[in-house]
Amino acid sequence: MHHDPVQLPYERAEGRPFDPPPGLARLREQEPLTRMRYPDGHIGWLATDHATVRAIMADSRFSSRYELMHLPLPGGPEGPPPPAPVGDLSGLDAPEHTRYRRLLAGRFTVRRMRRLTARVEQITAEHLDAMERHGPPLDLVEAYAHPVPALLICELLGVPEADREVFTRRSAAVFDPEAPFDEQMAAFTRLTEYVHELALAKRKHPTDDVLGELAGTDLTDAELAGVGSFLLAAGLDTTANMIGLGTFALLSNPGQVAALRAEPDLADQAVEELLRYLTIAHTGARTALEDVEVNGRLIKAGETVTVSLQAADRDPARFPDPDTLDVRRKATGHLAFGHGMHQCLGQQLARVEMRVAIPALFTRFPTLRPAVPPEEVPLRVNATIHGVRRLPVTWDEG
Template structure:
């Protein structure tokens, strides 16, 4: 298996030690597998500066997936409409304003009882199957998949296909042609879904947004982003999070007692998204003691930033009693993850429910395989018993 690029290297739960070395020395020029030379930024202050200033660091680089080949203009035209990751203000502001309200308040309140039911159903399935069980396949993967189905109005029978698309899309080893093929397949499905919503709108997200000023291709792009990013990130947080919680009985107790704070610390410590979309310098800028030129690409290491001693004391320790801090697991600034409230809700409900249902839950002896070649870090499987 090829060595992942530096910003994706980990040892178990932890970012590779080389990332701490980069953080101590400021930004560093590194090579990505496809030959691009980029600035790697790892300090929490520098990461916030890059992510928080779209006037100097643009989000319109031709690399929607770090480490993957740059997309051609034709490919960008295919995947960019409606994809918030591909735009800067003011176009980003227009798109986000139209959809942001659906991820707070009423929509989240409507989803909460359904998420409770989805979690309970998956736990029932695990219990019926009996131990041993794979908590990734039986718990971590299906819960966010079903939640996104509920949010968008996707028929449950279609969930296996978009899980497959999500898993393959985030593999940095894909060629440009393979990535475009997946994008075409996904967008064809979403186009059909949007067309049905136009004719017969429901009370799901697409049903509401068809009444907005969003074009059909923008609705398709937004749905595609939610299906891919919304499922993959939460699923990997759930899988890795279970492994981390089961390492220490005190962590289990804390998660059940104070899930809000515990989830925030897990988000900081695990940070399953290695980096956001690469930024491009729009002007010459000095950062991390280095001069970056207009046109240079910048990649921010989110796990390294969240383990920065300038953010928290003892940053490599998972302390679920820690007061929540301003971590960057969901990004920062105008591109802060739109679905963060939904992801938090899923974890706050799912982790305590799993631990309460199976008080004797424990990890079985096994060789753990981490998803080292994926843009979103996680576990391939986790065998447990109770």
């Protein structure tokens, strides 16, 4: 059943903000590994079922190097992408990747996670207090979903107290999809310059945070600054959108909120299910370094395979009744954090943030609800990270 190359379905259905583009389910059913025409004209592949996506991501014969990629989503830069900037782990293969990964993996220790959990609880409480003082209605993204992870990144990088407000504001500008591209880029440049200076300061006076510890390793100054910028970019936009979109998904499924409030022990399971159900980093890509046979099809060296993580996480063969949000589901094995050697390094931290921040919101504001009809909640469309731009909420006071 081999058809003409398909184009990547990326338009979500009207009124279905949490569901993958409908075209993906059809492909997953008919031809889970299919030829695909890329925006630059390249003919590569698209994988949509859980088993195939997982197998490709675990296979070292596929490369993650940006400069070998054809980009699956339209509207990207013309021509092949530049190589990964220094310190960007996601665009590297072994052995370069291995060295960074090893240095970083040891930094996300159980002890640090415990300490960060206490900080998340504190930061969360402070922002809930501020929301209560402000009173309804307000934008949950601005008041909560963005600042909580931003302050946690400050904690991780060891941003001094005095700089945190500016840091949080600048990071909001970087990830504001409303802002013109050049403004986003300018804000990002200012932020990376700041991280660069911070990294160099930690060379002279090491501190007890991830960047401070990395300052004592054999990383060059440029690598140290690059890793800092990578952690910032990887850890902020993702978690902010998981908290925002995750809250919107729960508000749209009141029965699930009721279950979560009745059984607080469901928090861990609920977070895994939200990760599976939303899979906000929805599309990945790998390029074959040699000819590889997958599902009886020959993927030739140099061909890019787009892996649809969102389609894989809605695969009925892996998750029964996949289009239902069910906080009681055991959603282990989802691919929201990727799979293989590039599986998200900060996944434990992301889990901690969501486990604390999402239930706390419903505990503090039991009557929390959207302040606008669901179709008026502005989504981030065609961004590499799916999410909400704003989430107007209200609640009953007193």
